[in-house]
Amino acid sequence: MLTIDGIPLHPLLVHAVVVLLPLAALSSVAIALVPGWRRRYAWPVLGVTLAGVAAVPMAKQAGEDLMASLENKVGPNPAIQTHADLGTMLLPIALGFGVAVIALLVAGRLADRERQAEAPTTKTWRVISVVVSVLVVVLAVGTVWQTVRTGHSGSEVVWSGVGS
Numbered sequence: 001m002l003t004i005d006g007i008p009l010h011p012l013l014v015h016a017v018v019v020l021l022p023l024a025a026l027s028s029v030a031i032a033l034v035p036g037w038r039r040r041y042a043w044p045v046l047g048v049t050l051a052g053v054a055a056v057p058m059a060k061q062a063g064e065d066l067m068a069s070l071e072n073k074v075g076p077n078p079a080i081q082t083h084a085d086l087g088t089m090l091l092p093i094a095l096g097f098g099v100a101v102i103a104l105l106v107a108g109r110l111a112d113r114e115r116q117a118e119a120p121t122t123k124t125w126r127v128i129s130v131v132v133s134v135l136v137v138v139l140a141v142g143t144v145w146q147t148v149r150t151g152h153s154g155s156e157v158v159w160s161g162v163g164s
Helices: 009-033 035-074 078-117 124-159
Strands: none
Touching: 009 035, 009 078, 009 124, 035 078, 078 124
């Protein structure tokens, strides 16, 4: 199990997940709803989103190491397993959210070019960007919901004194 100054790596990485994913969700909803903001803030939103999504598998792996270490000390614990299962469910949701944000930025850029060309019959990318915007909003809500559920279950484990 990796530690930093005696602290397991998992709780440190979890802070990246619980801060960056909701921030990415909020900012991605903003750029999905306000195209002008998308043009202006695309890169920062993409950076926060990628960092948040990347933190999930790292926190998951560190959590599995911590769980194995705790099981060696105190034996299996159903609360820890529930937290691990919720963390496992967060990974594909976060990955889907990250892909949707990238798709939004690409579709939005192409929709902007389409709009500038002012081709009256061509609205393909504008329609796609609206559909992807809806998908981003849905996945942002799902990502925050699953992040909260996972974090809450982990907090319950910590505050119940498991591993003390």
